[in-house]
Amino acid sequence: MLKRFSISLEEDLLEKFDRYIQERSYENRSEAIRDLIRRSFVKDEWEGDKEVIGVISIIYDHHMRRLQDRITEAQHDYHHQITSTTHVHVDHSNCLEVVIVRGKAKKVKELSEKLGALRGVKHISLSMSSTGEDLK
């Protein structure tokens, strides 16, 4: 059930917020505020080492000796946290591996850091999301 409440804001801050809403194509202030609140809760989930969902994307050079093995070994070490892995052959020498992860935030970050530290990994990103359970 939706509840209404009012917010008091400094004029400058409200103007800035309205520009923010416009740039992101929000339909109204309420929707933008709901998103900001949820985003802050997701941040708390990660900082509080809660059960989270994330996506690790890795771009790497598959000509690098043993790198593919090392990436696979790391994923076996964290198999409890891995839901699914997809491999894309980007071009002659670059691969993209997308790993969907679910588990305690610290473990998931640990895996991402281990993968990112491997020699030959050109770029890694960890998209920090939520199971959605506490977001409603």
Ligand code: NI
């Ligand atoms: Ni490949």
